Amino acid sequence: MNNNMIIARSERALRGQIWEWRGLGETIAFVPTMGALHAGHMSLVEMAKREADKVVVSIFVNPTQFAEGEDLDSYPRTEEADLALLDAHGADLIYIPKDGSMYNAHHATSIKVGGVADGLETDHRPTFFDGVSLVVTKLLNRVAPDIAVFGEKDYQQLATIRRLVEDLDMPIQILGAPIARDDHGLALSSRNQYFDAEGLAIARRLNEIMRHCALQMERGENVDVARDIAAKALLTAGFSGIDYIEVRSPNSLTVLEGGILNGPARLLVAAHCRGVRLIDNFPVEPH
CATH class of the missing domain: 3.40.50.620 (HUPs)
Structure with missing residues (x-):
């Protein structure tokens, strides 16, 4: 030093x-x-x-x-x-x-x-x-x-x-x-060290599923439909539970429920993987 x-x-x-x-x-x-x-x-x-x-x-x-x-x-x-x-x-x-x-x-x-x-x-x-x-x-x-x-x-x-x-x-x-991520897109966190190799592989699916959800909403998919698809994908990938998958306004974080997005939003997720609670978020920019 x-x-x-x-x-x-x-x-x-x-x-x-x-x-x-x-x-x-x-x-x-x-x-x-x-x-x-x-x-x-x-x-x-x-x-x-x-x-x-x-x-x-x-x-x-x-x-x-x-x-x-x-x-x-x-x-x-x-x-x-x-x-x-x-x-x-x-x-x-x-x-x-x-x-x-x-x-x-x-x-x-x-x-x-x-x-x-x-x-x-x-x-x-x-x-x-x-x-x-x-x-x-x-x-x-x-x-x-x-x-x-x-x-x-x-x-x-x-x-x-x-x-x-x-x-x-x-x-x-x-x-x-900006969010710092590993080479697989997982947001860096002090708690990531709790994962074994199998848990880490599951955790790395979070960003992939979030990106797909955001892309679907940007292309005009209904917000509730996109969220439901993402929730099912996380559970199928091996996540043990989901606290929330929400789409909010990017500044005030007011609720944007249902319908088609007509402006910028933020996708926010909290999910559980092998005893570790992960949070992440992603911008949604409709075309």
Whole structure:
């Protein structure tokens, strides 16, 4: 690891470095993560580097966005490998909050975003965006960046954070980075490492089936018919369950039920494969 990358484990160390950079007139981009980093995260770092003078990356497995029975305890934690990867990609500061420092014993505040955060993910994980909104607000307050970068794979999360930042008058530009995929089209995710070879082969069918569904709707197929065909194809491919296959407006995420699309839309999917919950999305652009 070179001597240029700074690791801050306290809020004081983080803010001190941010103030020093601010005093020099440098702009700051921020990439929040939960660690277990991969090429998808690095694409966010690369975008951040293009947009600002300094790049701050946080690593924090946020307990408030995990529901009971989810994989908080088993979520992969690979700090040494994460730091080496960030160093190789030129991140300037890594913020790793000490245990207990993000939520102290007296913490009693919650944040709830409506609108874009309603439905889809919250139909199956009711408190998920409450936890995401809270930790993102705290991290944005601590880092105080000019820009923050989030991946489009978590499309509803990106929309929720944009709503949050606008509603709370935060002077921060939120950028969405294109979905990073493997050579077979599977969206990169820290949880992909849970798959064995057979599970990975099934998971890689998701993007193929989504693309076909989007293409059918672009060619004038009825939305409900295209969704039903995609659902059957996923189950036939070996997926064990489907939380949702929805077609929504690309910005407000309002429901587009039935009929023929006459404008841009977003296809959003959450499905289960070999004990792993996958989410993905794809633009739909009718001709």
